[in-house]
Amino acid sequence: EIRQHLADYYAMISHVDDAVGRILSALERSGKLENTIIVYAADNGLAVGSHGFMGKQNLYEDSVRVPLIISGSGIPEGKTVDQYVYLSDIFPTLCQLCDVEIPASVEGKSMLPVIENGQAIHDSLYLAYEGKVRAVKKAPYKLIEYRTDKMRRTQLFDMEKDPYEQDDLSEEEGLAEVRRSLALLLEDYNEKLDDCRHRIGREFWKNYRKTEER
Template structure:
């Protein structure tokens, strides 16, 4: 009788482990300041990202993934608060402190959670395993450079470890994240629990430091200046992007020069390629672990970056180079080589994992899973798309048209992004588009209301940031 009972118990244990292992794993890889320009497979510029190209080809790519914007200059803070809370931009600043984080939801549903890299979210990371969690950015950026060739040859160098920055600690931070990512996968392979990994690189944020071999991959004479290049943006101060006041904009001399833009883009691409190598190491570890066939991989970034487009350097604007990011997902049941031009928000990553893990989406989560789009049961995710930056900018993308509004100076800019993807031809002063501007302005006002945006577009006043309040977390 005891032998029979032991046999039954053993069988039940095997069934339990098998059922548990049927839950999919999730590897979420997150970059910083990485625009769609940097993905080699997009063939926009000569940036090399072979491992991300391979990921893109192996599953579904969303080529119109947006960040909603931000309430302050550190756009990454707002983006990450939205990502980890599941809340839209005008609720995330408070909600990140009030609701369970993405990792906690996964943990409560049987997942072992791992995190390394950039956090930049209020409070400590809420994961089972955390290694080398870092804040916003290290000190070590070179500002107001290069002024000329002499300054370039004799000044700040991205491979100079004495400058600190990503070299602080002796090992480049991208390599630290790569090392931990590989270690996490090896640890997870020995655990019966399914895993959720949050691998967050500080790259491609400045300081744009990489080993010299990666800089050498991009000779300056091979770097293309963006077609939308300007020496200065005409409304930079009014839109909150003062070239001598906003930190990001101070990285490059003002007025901008083609030479300075080439140098910054050289370093930007080199850092992206260096990070891609580390991502490749993580993907290789997943392949060798035997867990790849039951793992969904999602790659995206918190926002894009200008690096010379429109006379801008940073991400505090409503142009696609700063609002759009890569968004790739691959894994069980997702067909290869799918590309979607359906607008989504990058923060849909959270809801997508919940959907794939068959976890009920908490009521407070506002973003949506991309799986219905992939499966063809849904054709539209969000219409129209909303964007904001402090009280100085608002945006609506509706179909082929984008309207950018600078409320404090009563200026609007209109672009047909289907015909003019680089957003170089402002149609706002063309009388033929007066009705379109009026239509989009009305839609923007309604969208702002729907988004809990309490700014009066006609009579704007600076909106105070929500003060952080200690409060009890609400249950999901």
């Protein structure tokens, strides 16, 4: 069964690769390739066995990280930048690259500073899965909090030393302050984004506060 899942997954990757190639070929034939900005991204990926999961119902890196490649006029060729971004940052980036005014309602940030000089536009990231799991990333650490009516669990990972998230450091006494500061950052994001008032976020924060009070 696992071999079949993997075969299906990699077959889809081959299919997407072929489709992208056909799009690029069509743009080249039409003479529009040099005047086109191409963005390659994806939905959150399947875990295909990592951490014992097959789906993407988790906040481990295997599922929350997605490919993001931008090519076209104004984009440095062959450059890779290691900075935090959200997919919601793509739209304002394209607006800026095309000299279109960014609508006031847009919550994302343009990635142009990242693209041009590697300048950070986010110093941390907020991650969510349904009403069960929330996480924050702030280099080099990542804090994951699980809260349901029946479960309370915390995980802490050093993403530089442990990129595959195998070594949970949440009970390390020497990292108590790191864990506390990330927990405060998590709550700050809740207030900033009004997560606890949303239908999905309400369930997590109800259980989060309940367990913290205990």
